[in-house]
Amino acid sequence: MQPEEEGESMLKIREFAEIAQVSLSALRYYDEIGLFKPASVDPTTGYRLYSIDQLVRLNRILALKELGLDLNQIVQLLDEGVSAEALQGMLRLRKARLQQQIEEEQAQLAQIEARLKYIEQEGRKLAHEVVLKEVYPLTVLRSWTGVSGFQANSHYARNVHDLLQQLRIKITGPTHYIYHQSAENEDTFLVELAIPVDTSTANHLPAPSRERLSLRELPGVSTMASTVYRGSPHAILEAYQALGTWAEVNGYQIVGPCRKVCLSWEGELQEYLTEIQYPVEKEP
């Protein structure tokens, strides 16, 4: 502004940095992106020279940074004459993001604490990892097995598979079992067998089979708590428990029937690969 004033109290970058408590590289970077340029640059040496009253602007920058705005936003706020409303908008956006982030981090914290507690009590690492995922709708052939013993179910499932193969119906995914809680008795389950099939080939189904097998749409679930484990289906109880405590720790509610997905059932029982899924929803 007033060139005749220059030189009277210009500060070299290190002096200015020390007063303002910022790093040299930060000042150089702000210069580079045009956020905060030195009052003048010595034409022969290239030295950046700052005047003390530039502190006002720099402090404004630092304060806005403290609020979590990024440098691009700050450039806009300071140089592009953004109105008070625009600042309001940025702050509201930042506030919303921050609130969500805090929530997530608190959930993470609870999870970590639960793990630590588990390790202290059991002296071991966790056996079953739980992940959240989305599952998509599937067209399946369904059937009620009416029985709940593992052996019987498994036998029944093999029979159905054989039948489908004979009928040249194309199987498109792993076999599901869905455990519906009985309306009368909480402790008994109605077990539904569901085999994903290719819709176009499923019409081969002859009438007598239709009595026991019917086509239905297995709905997708946006948040499914899932755990995959290898081993005998007898160990399934542990997986259920892991899912239960996981839901509790993370503040989720179980909102639908459990699904058991038989990812691999060849070879020894110990080699079986099974996924247990529970539809969940965040508690309000």
Added chain:
Amino acid sequence: MQPEEEGESMLKIREFAEIAQVSLSALRYYDEIGLFKPASVDPTTGYRLYSIDQLVRLNRILALKELGLDLNQIVQLLDEGVSAEALQGMLRLRKARLQQQIEEEQAQLAQIEARLKYIEQEGRKLAHEVVLKEVYPLTVLRSWTGVSGFQANSHYARNVHDLLQQLRIKITGPTHYIYHQSAENEDTFLVELAIPVDTSTANHLPAPSRERLSLRELPGVSTMASTVYRGSPHAILEAYQALGTWAEVNGYQIVGPCRKVCLSWEGELQEYLTEIQYPVEKEP
């Protein structure tokens, strides 16, 4: 492990990614860093082939990622046979970091809310930005002005400056005023003038001056709330207020006397540049 099993149910990368709900690029990246490699790679096409039972490991990875561990830590945990204690250590570290981060974010949130409230009430952006910084110890010549009017102080300070110049004592920084609350009366202040000087030249001070000027160490302060503003010192009250509300919003307590630093006092009053500092501490 069992090469004769290959090919029976290998999944291409997209199929596996869909089941596991991860992105293609994530899978390729995990492969690259050696965290999670496909069960096999087709030698002619280079296609990555995954077996369904790799889900167990991938889910373990995803679960650990959910806890906020980075991929390097996860590699160590899964592949370098780290003990339960090491996992404990990582989780404790993560927990501590997370707790601190949440605290900081909550402070940020409070600050944002205060700003938003301010804008709504005043319809304007904030005038005084407050930043936290550290100030270092200074060797100063001090004197009690004994008066509190701005004009008188300013006049007095100029006289002292002139004197120092005559005595060839080197001034090394901006003039400070320190406002000590009087022990008897809370509403009156004892004003201390403090001028940073070069220790080696300060010994020129003759005896008669020593009655009013004495050398002392102005202590450093690790957390100083500071606001810099340009303008007439009459507007100083606003700056005080800004600092006060800032301290309240952010949960800081004022733990020492206020300092006024005269960064620039040339030209018009409106051009003066002044910094107000308060030593603060986080409330417990």
Added chain:
DNA sequence: TTGCTCCTCACGTCACGTGAGGTGGC
């Protein structure tokens, strides 16, 4: 001449996302 402060590249960060350009099987 030796230090000191400053300068300008260039590269690394962390976990991928996003093209560009090319190949193999239907």
Added chain:
DNA sequence: TTGCTCCTCACGTCACGTGAGGTGGC
């Protein structure tokens, strides 16, 4: 031949931190 899926680079992200290699003033 046309699409589709896969591949491998290479670059960008965000706000700097950290050398490397060089210059100017005492």
